[in-house]
Amino acid sequence: MSAEPHATLPPVRLPSDAELARDALGAPLFARAVRLARWAGPDTRVDIGGELVAAQLPEAAAALGFDAADEEGAVLASQAWRVAVDTGLVDVTEPDDDDGEEESGTAVPGEDLALVTGGAPGEVLDLWLAALDTVLADASVPDLDGLVDALDAGGEIDFDQLDWNPRREADFLDGVLANLYLLTVAERGAPDGPVPLPVLAASMVIPQDMSEPTDAVLEQVSDAMMRLDEQFRQLEPIGLVEFRPVDEALMAETDDEELAAGSAAGAADDEDVSRYGMVRLTPLGLYGIRARMLEAGVTAPAVGELADKGADALLDAVSGYPEGAAQAEIEQWLTGRELPAAVAELLAAARGADEGGPLRRLRCQQALAPAGPEAEPAVRAVLDDPELGGLARVWLSERGAADVPAPDGAMVFWLTVDTIAAQLAADGETAELPLLMESLTAHHTGFFDQVWRVEHPATAYVLEAMGRLHPDKKAAKEARKAAFKARSRQS
Incomplete structure (x- = not known):
């Protein structure tokens, strides 16, 4: 997963492996893959690459409870079969086409299928992580109609015509998921409210030093938002996210320029921001993205x-x-x-x-x-x-x-300096800090005449902060003088 290898993220709070494994087994796409693995047998036929032959897709769809004639059911069956093959739930023997004859390969339940019911929670989660890799790879592929249009005379994909770079697309999706993970863990360390899709899109497109996005950048945000809408639709069935798609009626009502402006602004003026799409990592999703980050060398602690x-x-x-x-x-x-x-x-x-x-x-x-x-x-x-x-x-x-x-006076002054230094280190210069400063100094006559002598390594630093933040102007001036004395004493 694309990430800064030495970055350190806030800790995440995760359920137990047993709870996560139950969530993995309940993810619709993974559950369908397991059902198809159990369905596979001597009569199952596959093409090169392990894909089910077209004639078997209706039967596979029926095994999943879909109408055998339903095209959507066949698509879902094909996706689930690909997950089953990639995770080892199914073992395939591809056809041997060396003799030029049209023959099919075979498929049988894989050894790893037994882990679904008999494996430890960690083994189930390993299977789910393999499934996640497959789904993420699929989500990075553009629309198949575009792929067909981009085939050259030799049957190869013309990536220049398609304007698709596989590595770039995978990195983009990794970056989106990393940002979503950070937004989730930064406050509570666990899933809370959903994140508006425009916020994610803007986080990937708008430069941090750009105060007012240009029209071109706003259009890029809108394009990214629509791309994410399609990708999160694909990621939801594997249990990674809970997703509310962009309201189709909104797209019909709004032209591209208005959608771009509204999305980049996070739909701040819209009464129902959810119409622009909302996404939330599930606990299983947090587990999955963290696992990928750890593999990439990111420090991602867990409570x-x-x-x-x-x-x-x-x-x-x-x-x-x-x-x-x-x-x-x-x-x-x-x-x-x-x-x-x-x-x-x-x-x-x-x-x-x-x-x-x-x-x-x-x-x-x-x-x-x-x-x-x-x-x-x-x-x-x-x-x-x-x-x-x-x-x-x-x-x-x-x-x-x-x-x-x-306490004696020395201890009182030392504790005051230590307390303010700790608050500065924990939260920075918050709105509450001036009130704390006023409270700690109000009951000590001549506080700033004495505090600069305190043998604490943060004395000068704390006094300088008090000189900026103390709500009483006279006290702030005395703090600045005391800070100068403390610095001189340390020198």
């Missing part, structure tokens, strides 16, 4: 992968996760561990004066939030720790614990 790692690996990893995914990963890590020992390990891993230290401590605090009384001894053990003492006092105070020692 739960850190369950058997140490607390240091956990906190380092979840420091880069969205909050919801970080919480889910932490909860899975804590499951099955003895809480007192796990809390002690988390606190030890949260230490450090490196750049990632503040965010590790924030994630540690997040991990400790649901912990009960069993965690108190381990938390009290770090009350005198210069880096963890403030965190421990906050945790104990929130639970109404007795005998919590008051």
Whole structure:
């Protein structure tokens, strides 16, 4: 799959392999392939390439429950047979045409068919991934009528006339699916609402530095949207996506220029954006696209992968996760561990004066939030720790614990710097951050006269941010002065 080999994506939350395998077996196209594999027998005849001979397509369609005379049923049977052959559900012996005689090859159920009912979930998913490869390859092929028109005198495809580059088409579809995967996992790590088709098309066509798309670019977006409409129709039966196609009535009502403008804008002014098409990766689809990304060398983590790692690996990893995914990963890590020992390990891993230290401590605090009384001894053990003492006092105070020692001024200032540094690292300069800054500094007279002396590696950085963001202009000016002193002191 086309992707940056060293890219790192947000973690995805996936169901168990058993649940995914059930989804795979229930995907209409895969289920049809399995039925045809069971139908194959001594009388089954195939052409070169393993395709069913034309005379057998009506019988195959009938085996799938379609009317033998229905042309659409024959098409669906042909697709399912191709999947069955490509996945090993069917073994074919192609005809030997060396003697020049018209003979047919044969087909029988393959050894892998037994995995459908007797294999482990992972083996079923491997079969489904092979089926997905076949469907993706088919979805990258243009309309067959265009292929016929592009045949030259020798029966070969004239790609120049067709204006079709197989590698380019496959890369385009891979890019679309990668963007859809990223849109899905960026917020929640699991399927949520569908994505408008125009958004996907625009993400592939409009350059990031283009503020106002030209008419030519808008037309490209419209063309891409219609191409994706056809491709997602082909991808839905394998269980990759849930798809609502472009409303045919909309296309009849709208000329090409209006459709292009509406699609590129994401149909923002349309009361029903769904008329432009909506698509959503299923949990099985997320699994499939992630598997292809991993094969391409992309770092695509899944929630739960850190369950058997140490607390240091956990906190380092979840420091880069969205909050919801970080919480889910932490909860899975804590499951099955003895809480007192796990809390002690988390606190030890949260230490450090490196750049990632503040965010590790924030994630540690997040991990400790649901912990009960069993965690108190381990938390009290770090009350005198210069880096963890403030965190421990906050945790104990929130639970109404007795005998919590008051922090000295140095610890208060250090904790303030650490907290703001962690928020900057986690979310950047959000709209809520100025309010946090005001809250943390409001109750300390002469805060900026003292904070610049704090022995924290992020002191100057935090003060510079406060100088930009603090809602009180006087305080912001004092923060800028304090930042200058902190920088000079560090020099």
